[in-house]
Amino acid sequence: MMTLSLWNNVFIGGTLVFAIVMMGKPRLPAMLRAFALSSLFLAGLIVTSSLAHGEEQPYAIALVNIAFKVILAPWILLYAARKVNASMALKFYLRPTSTYFAALLVLVASVFIAMKLPDVPYLSIALVLLGLLFMIIRKDLYSQIMGFMVMENGIAAYGILMIGGFPFMLETGILFVVITGAILMAILSRHVQELYATGDTESLTELTE
Amino acid sequence: MSILFSILLFAAASAYIARTEKQIRISALVFALVGGGAILLTAIASLFGYSILAVSGWLKADLYSWFMVALVAFTYITATIVSVRYTGEETREKLMTIDMVRIYFFSIPLFILSMILAVFADHLAVLWIGLEGTTLTTTLLVALYRKDASIEAAWKFIMLCSIGIGLGMIGMLMFVHAGIESGLDVFESFSLSTLREHANILSVSTAKLAFVLILVGLGTKVGFVPMHTWLPDAHSKTPSPISALLSGVLLNVAFYAVLRFKTTTDLVIGNASWTNNLMIGFGLLSVVTAALFLLQQRNYKRMLAYSSVEHMGLMGFASGLGPVGVLALTIHAVFHTFTKSALFFLSGEILLSQKTTKIAGIKNLMKVLPITSCLFLLGILAIIAVPPSGLFTSEFMIVGAGLQFYKWPTIVLLVSLSVIAFSMLKSTTSMLYTKEEDSKMSEVIIHKERWTLTHGVAIVQLCLIFLFGLLIMTTPVMEFFTAISKSI
Numbered sequence: 001m002m003t004l005s006l007w008n009n010v011f012i013g014g015t016l017v018f019a020i021v022m023m024g025k026p027r028l029p030a031m032l033r034a035f036a037l038s039s040l041f042l043a044g045l046i047v048t049s050s051l052a053h054g055e056e057q058p059y060a061i062a063l064v065n066i067a068f069k070v071i072l073a074p075w076i077l078l079y080a081a082r083k084v085n086a087s088m089a090l091k092f093y094l095r096p097t098s099t100y101f102a103a104l105l106v107l108v109a110s111v112f113i114a115m116k117l118p119d120v121p122y123l124s125i126a127l128v129l130l131g132l133l134f135m136i137i138r139k140d141l142y143s144q145i146m147g148f149m150v151m152e153n154g155i156a157a158y159g160i161l162m163i164g165g166f167p168f169m170l171e172t173g174i175l176f177v178v179i180t181g182a183i184l185m186a187i188l189s190r191h192v193q194e195l196y197a198t199g200d201t202e203s204l205t206e207l208t209e
Numbered sequence: 210m211s212i213l214f215s216i217l218l219f220a221a222a223s224a225y226i227a228r229t230e231k232q233i234r235i236s237a238l239v240f241a242l243v244g245g246g247a248i249l250l251t252a253i254a255s256l257f258g259y260s261i262l263a264v265s266g267w268l269k270a271d272l273y274s275w276f277m278v279a280l281v282a283f284t285y286i287t288a289t290i291v292s293v294r295y296t297g298e299e300t301r302e303k304l305m306t307i308d309m310v311r312i313y314f315f316s317i318p319l320f321i322l323s324m325i326l327a328v329f330a331d332h333l334a335v336l337w338i339g340l341e342g343t344t345l346t347t348t349l350l351v352a353l354y355r356k357d358a359s360i361e362a363a364w365k366f367i368m369l370c371s372i373g374i375g376l377g378m379i380g381m382l383m384f385v386h387a388g389i390e391s392g393l394d395v396f397e398s399f400s401l402s403t404l405r406e407h408a409n410i411l412s413v414s415t416a417k418l419a420f421v422l423i424l425v426g427l428g429t430k431v432g433f434v435p436m437h438t439w440l441p442d443a444h445s446k447t448p449s450p451i452s453a454l455l456s457g458v459l460l461n462v463a464f465y466a467v468l469r470f471k472t473t474t475d476l477v478i479g480n481a482s483w484t485n486n487l488m489i490g491f492g493l494l495s496v497v498t499a500a501l502f503l504l505q506q507r508n509y510k511r512m513l514a515y516s517s518v519e520h521m522g523l524m525g526f527a528s529g530l531g532p533v534g535v536l537a538l539t540i541h542a543v544f545h546t547f548t549k550s551a552l553f554f555l556s557g558e559i560l561l562s563q564k565t566t567k568i569a570g571i572k573n574l575m576k577v578l579p580i581t582s583c584l585f586l587l588g589i590l591a592i593i594a595v596p597p598s599g600l601f602t603s604e605f606m607i608v609g610a611g612l613q614f615y616k617w618p619t620i621v622l623l624v625s626l627s628v629i630a631f632s633m634l635k636s637t638t639s640m641l642y643t644k645e646e647d648s649k650m651s652e653v654i655i656h657k658e659r660w661t662l663t664h665g666v667a668i669v670q671l672c673l674i675f676l677f678g679l680l681i682m683t684t685p686v687m688e689f690f691t692a693i694s695k696s697i
Contacts, residue, residue: 117418119383119386119387119390119412119414119415119418120379120383120418124379128379132372135368141364144368148368148371148372148375151372151375152375154379155375155378155379155382158379158382158383159382162382162386162389163382163385163386163389163395163398164395166334170332170334170335170338173334173335173338174334174337174338177338177341177342177345180345181341181344181345181367181371184345184348184349184367185364185367185368187349188348188352188360188363188364188367191352191355191360192360192364195355195356195357195360196357204360204361204364204365205361206357206358206361207358207361207362207365207442207446209502209505
């Protein structure tokens with residue numbers, strides 16, 4: 001019989017593993033699938049963590065999370081990319097093997113930071129740092145958006161693990177704002193694709209001093 | 210409060226209900242005058258102690274928040290009036306389509322609503338939604354022209370600001386966690402005012418770490434160096450009235466949020482010296498960096514943007530100087546809003562006429578656009594704090610207090626301010642008085658500059674700057690501002 005705490009650990013592990021798997025994916029649909037799975041485990045974490053904090057009905061919040069992050073966000077990005085016939089092959093500075101090694105270093109660094117900062121959960125630190133790393137090592141716009149979304153998952157993980165989540169209204173409000181951000185980023189990436197015929201961030205070099 | 214929010218929502222909706230471009234502009238103007246006017250009057254009445262609106266629940270109003278709302282409402286009205294002229298002119302020249310005009314007037318009221326929400330927010334999640342809302346509602350405005358540079362500016366803007374506000378959110382949640390750990394319930398822990406009331410029982414180490422994250426995160430939105438990189442790009446690529454809103458009020462709203470957390474952290478720690486040092490550091494770095502970039506500036510809109518980095522740096526520096534500094538930054542906020550928005554409005558007139566934002570591309574402007582040039586020169590003199598501009602009073606107070614507490618940083622600040630004044634005057638005089646070498650000038654000057662709405666708005670703002678600049682030194686006005694600054 002699995003206890004609530006064991007389920008908690010499974011969901012934490014799943015969120016982290018799929019976030020790392022996502023980092024090595026060289027194609028957009030695979031990257032989005034890995035992100036959706038990571039977010040699905042995070043939704044599971046919302047349920048177990050909220051139950052552990054004494055909440056009785058965390059399912060609505062978990063469902064809203066699934067709707068926004070597991071279904072809507074990946075679908076919007078894929079739709080935006082297909083609309084402009086963008087290449088599904090993503091561009092990166094580090095090859096997948098080197099990326100996984102860098103992610104491993106981030107995980108180790110997160111352990112040390114978590115030991116120094118007991119008020120910040122390991123999962124949250126790791127996801128925020130992985131998101132930032134992802135934005136640095138990839139040079140296509142879609143990966144940048146995903147890096148931001150992983151980072152946002154890290155912030156959500158802090159709220160879930162340390163505070164027991166947000167009230168339903170606020171959680172929906174926050175998710176609405178996040179998804180609006182993702183839509184706007186997708187619109188901008190579409191414009192970049194149309195202007196430069198590439199989703200490479202290296203093409204954005206017009207504005208310099 | 211919901212009435213005011215509804216007016217702004219209707220204003221946004223009207224951009225898509227109106228059929229023609231003219232109808233869109235007129236409805237935007239009517240909503241700005243009626244809605245913005247109502248908000249402005251309510252804020253002014255509240256500042257003088259006449260409470261008209263009840264603010265409760267997740268929102269909370271003190272004197273400082275009404276003061277910020279008054280600035281936001283004033284700039285909303287002026288920016289919309291100028292926008293009517295600006296978008297009309299750009300549509301006539303086929304630089305804007307009707308869809309762009311719709312996005313323009315749809316986004317402005319939502320942007321104002323987000324700022325008012327952020328100013329009144331007592332619940333930390335509502336504050337985050339308000340601040341992130343200001344980014345989302347302005348992204349399409351930065352990208353409005355859909356050219357290479359504007360799309361790049363919008364991309365940098367949304368990515369950097371969203372990441373920054375995300376980091377700030379972690380800081381805010383750490384405050385909430387500190388509240389829960391100290392025995393407060395979840396709802397109380399999300400309330401900034403409750404956290405302040407119970408500051409003495411919160412964990413000092415958590416509050417310090419949370420404040421660092423908030424300072425770096427929300428500092429991105431304020432434009433503190435080194436997180437400022439989005440600011441010159443976004444301000445220079447946005448339509449000028451929007452640049453005025455971004456520079457004139459958005460930066461102030463973000464700064465106000467930082468300030469609220471600074472005072473809360475001070476209450477938790479028990480003294481202000483720890484946060485003061487951080488604010489002095491970020492403030493000074495911002496002013497010095499702005500001075501270096503202004504020295505070699507080639508674009509007049511970027512020049513104004515770096516001037517905003519400088520002024521936010523000055524306000525950051527002032528916030529580290531105790532009560533006198535907070536009074537100085539309150540005064541500074543008013544005059545910076547008036548002056549910088551007027552300058553951006555006028556820069557829009559220059560852009561409409563000269564079709565370039567390059568300083569080197571503009572010659573003998575005083576003859577080509579005499580009204581705009583005179584007003585622009587007066588605005589530049591006001592922004593570099595030449596008396597009777599109220600910025601002289603605030604900067605005098607900052608330097609005076611700074612020399613008492615932080616002698617060498619203040620001397621560096623003073624040198625940087627001198628460099629900035631020199632650079633901005635040099636660039637401005639080059640635009641205004643450098644003679645055209647070829648004979649094109651003679652063709653241009655025969656077209657006498659027409660009087661426009663923008664000039665009217667800029668004159669009102671400059672009159673307010675110089676009138677309040679003189680009044681600010683009187684006892685009743687100083688007492689009024691002291692009461693506002695103490696309410697943070």
